[in-house]
Amino acid sequence: MDELLNFQNELLDKLVSGGGLRELAQHISTFLKKEVLIINPSHRVLVSTISNEDFSQGKLLKMAMVVPIPDRTKIFIGEQEVEVLVCELSNAEKRWGFLLVCEPGLDENSQIKTVAHQARVACVLELQKQEELLESNRQYRDAFLFDLLYGNMDDPAEIITRGKFWGWDLQLPQVVAVFELEDFELYSTDRHLLKILCEIVQTVIEALDMKAILFQKNEEVVLALPLENKDYHEGKAIFKMIINKMRALSEEHLNSREVRVGIGKKYTNPTELFRSYQEAKVASKLGSLLNDQNHTSFFRDLGIARILYNHDRQELEAFYGETLEALEQYDKSQKNELMETLEKYIANRCDLKETAEALFLHPNTLRYRLKRIEEVLEIDIKDFDTILSFMVAFKIKYLQKL
Template sequence: MMVEESLQLQNELLNKLVQGGGLKELVDSAAHFVQREVVIANTSNRVLESTFSEGFSQGEFFAVLPLQPPVPGRVQLQAGEKKAEALVVELSHDAKRLGFLFICDPGADEDNRLKVLIHQARNVFVLELQKKAELLENSRNYQDAFLFDLLYGNIEDNADIIARGKLWGWDLSLPHVVTAFELEDYESYSQDHYLVTTLHDIIQSVAQSLDKTVILMEKNEEVVLALPVEARKRRDFKAYLNMIINQVLAQAEERLAPRVIRVGVGRRYEQPSELFRSYQEAKVAVKLSALLKDKGPIVYFRELGVERILYSHDKQELLEFYREILAKLEAQDKQKNELIETLENYLVYHCDLKATADALFLHPNSLRYRLKRIEEILDLDLEDFDTRVSLVIAFKIKHLIHSKERL
């Protein structure tokens, strides 16, 4: 009886496909047949189609939680306050995961029947998702080829860029800013690409909720966001961009923890042919956010100081400069490291004796003695402006190179 019923469901779903029905028609038909609510989600647990009138609506993210105690094949779905117990089956083809099918509120006595039905229906849903994935991939291939050329400076004609951008609804006549979101410790040969896809979906969801048409590109460990800058003050736009980034990071922490997302923001450029500069700056800012932990997870390239120059400079030349300035002091201070620490704090506190002494819990006279010793060892005058600049750069090189070596 169950075999006949499952074949009947499969035939009904195949007829829907033959008649030109899409995912919505398949979901409605399956739900009517099994007399249960049905949800289809992508690999990020974002609803593609659903028969729920409230909750689990199209485009919404939801959590998939194990039941307590665990029940094979059953999970709990949660979107805000809305919860539902569900049977779940993965929708995949050729080892490529396409999404998930959920039959909600299956009841206590119908597991076997519904499992037979859901597995029979699975093949039809896989066909439809595979078709949608192929169409999306073909569209993205054209889109990504254009974005690759745009973000790597391969197109110089602004009119051509603006015209091609209109094909995807992008107004590239407006100034844009590029933001790079990077998954830290990304591994190519792992499931990390699913995490990057989830990050892409989160950014897309946040942008859609703000009614924004943005440029989005998923690329290895990063998702690139290019946001149009309308006529507003720089400070206002930064607050607006921070709001978007913080919404993304809050959702990423909820969905991707314990993995870390780092964010770099390039500068604004008026012409689309210069957008590649903003992208390169965003990538440098991301890398520096990982190296300079005190900067936090969001780094604006325009707010970086000498670090952005040092980052792209020859490492050997930087090392030679650093050793030329600080090597003698490090050699003298090898055991206690107190002179190096004193000098760095003195520079951090803008050469303010009182602030430095307070920070180091030193008497001002003790601090003066140490600074005198430092001047003697380095044969430098700490009151000289150029000397202070050189010392600040030397310390920045030290932290930058040591951070790179740890990564």
């Protein structure tokens, strides 16, 4: 009992002297003669005594629950499973994380479990102190980012100076990406999943050693990435690599939830960074409306859709009606599928063979349908301007959900 009391007092002494989580973890490890980790609620490593790169600070831990043994789980070191004792680090306010003790043995009433619970108080106090410091800094940081991303700052020198305070070099050209959970629901576990998504992106960025702006904002994760001396194709390749790594980690940590990503254009002047952010949001929204199966949309690649998106809705609806309403009405009255035929024909670049295969039709049947479309709409389907009008009308159909 005296030994445990001394151990707890030593932890509190380290806390008072400013030792931090690393010293706490090292002292717990030395006392127990076991490796220990302290992780946050999203299983991101805060500190570890394990001398393995997979468990360094910032790594996302791969864990598997083991039942029926309570307070136990397994972590994976490569392909090897290691059992750990789990001690929840929480108080009346919130869950702060977990203390993990590696290979604790089988005795549920062992000293290891008692020591872990004794250490919990010191760990929670330190985590709470760190969070208070972070929250204080976050308020100033978020105010700056709000002004930056909503175009409220017009002095480049001021932006660059304030960015340096947070470790960001805003003299470099920046590109903004927005990450969103598909079908996000605010009052659900999605809020926790969004936080995990932010930490996944952070893990990927840190591995690339890039000094990026990254933060969680309402229903999205925002990333501003410096891309000095990169042309469009090089920058696009970098983002695709980041997104692929993000998706690989998401399969493990986000319960197979789909993530949609929108990427804006690159801007060299920091006062224009807000444009890239707005473009990224539009790209994400348009990707969803246009049923982009890749779930990744680059604003620059959206073509005419990005012009139509911000166009007057009433005018777009009028154009759609003038172009396709007669065909819609004909289909309804005759129970035909000419609209689908025309849409597939346009989507397949007006290629008869590809369209027929896509619709499982004989080429002659397709030719008959196209001729009927010409008669109903009183147009020449080979006319370039007519084809362009159809392309625009079908874009409007999805953008406006007509």
